[in-house]
Amino acid sequence: MGMGYIILAGMIMLASWLVSSRLKSKFEQYSKLHLQNGMSGAEIAQKMLQDNGIYDVKVISTPGRLTDHYNPVDKTVNLSEAVYNQRNAAAAAVAAHECGHAVQHAVGYQWLTMRSKLVPFVNVASSYMQWILLGGILLLNSFPQLLLIGIILFAATTVFSIITLPVEYDASYRALAWLDNKRMLTQQEHAGAKDALKWAARTYLVAALGSIATLLYYLSIYMGGSRRD
Numbered sequence: 001m002g003m004g005y006i007i008l009a010g011m012i013m014l015a016s017w018l019v020s021s022r023l024k025s026k027f028e029q030y031s032k033l034h035l036q037n038g039m040s041g042a043e044i045a046q047k048m049l050q051d052n053g054i055y056d057v058k059v060i061s062t063p064g065r066l067t068d069h070y071n072p073v074d075k076t077v078n079l080s081e082a083v084y085n086q087r088n089a090a091a092a093a094v095a096a097h098e099c100g101h102a103v104q105h106a107v108g109y110q111w112l113t114m115r116s117k118l119v120p121f122v123n124v125a126s127s128y129m130q131w132i133l134l135g136g137i138l139l140l141n142s143f144p145q146l147l148l149i150g151i152i153l154f155a156a157t158t159v160f161s162i163i164t165l166p167v168e169y170d171a172s173y174r175a176l177a178w179l180d181n182k183r184m185l186t187q188q189e190h191a192g193a194k195d196a197l198k199w200a201a202r203t204y205l206v207a208a209l210g211s212i213a214t215l216l217y218y219l220s221i222y223m224g225g226s227r228r229d
Contacts, residue, residue, distance in 0.1 A: 008217055012210035019206050023199040030090040030192040031082075037184065041083040041091035048099040048178050049077070057102045059095075061085070068094050070101035072116055077102055089185065093193035096179055097200070100171030111166045122160045129153035137221060144222065151218050158215045161208040168204050172197040 039047070045059040057075045061084040062068075068080050077098045083091045104112040129150050136147025176194055179185050185193060 008213055012206075012213065015206050016203070016210065019199065019202050023196075023203060026196050026199045027090045030093070030196050031086065031088050033089040033189060033192050035087050035089065035092060035189060036186055038087055039092070039184075040085055040087050041079055041095035042085070044092045044184065045077050045079065045095040045099050047182075047184075048096055048175075049102060051178065051182065052099075052103050052106065054102055054106050059084075068098050070098045070105070072101075072105045072112075075102070075105075089189045089192035090196050092179065092185060092189070093175065093196045094200075096175035096193070097171050097197055100174035100178075101167070103174050104167070104171060109167075109170065111163055111170070115160065115163045115167055118156070118160050118163065122157055125153040125156050129157070133218060140221065147218070147222050151215070151222060154211075154215055154218060158208075158211040161204070161211045164204055165201075165208055168201050172201055 042059050042061070049055070049057055049059070057077060059077045059079065061081055062078040063081060065080055065082065067078065068083055069078050070076070071078060077095075079095055079098065083094045085091075101112065103109075132146060132153060133150035136144070136150045139146055176190070176197065179190060179193060
């Protein structure tokens, strides 16, 4: 691999760790900020869906921590057990954010549609690209086309991570706007929810930047091999 890649990978890992650690501390902080309205994450989610005229999406509890997600295939808002049951600013933020994705789906938000179409291809690409990239680097002098195939597959995952950014930021915007418009939270609770979602979004930003940097690194290896030829 080379010193350049080691330094790059180290920087990406450090940035990811710092953001993840900050996100964890923020959610722990706002998990202690209990809602004055007494609503659980599940109840927040149900109300946001109803207020947006969405009645065909179910809110369900899913095992684990940080397993919250919206599934457009079966139209379910999946909330981790803590978010589903707890009544604090962090739970409200996550529940409303995931419902933001349900609202995107209902209105045909173009970036969500694009991301959904890429999912099957990205799943396949993610399963094979690391082996293809490794083989391409090892066989760069004799079979450079293999590395190019790996780069194309990696580029697809990079595009996916870039498209994910507007999807996540927009879902948070919809969540915070609804929480504010419906006066669901106090000023302090709303500020906590906004801060929590801000740090959650930064994890996607770091992932996208890391993917772009890694893609450029692989391209530099390929171009360097091509020049030698």
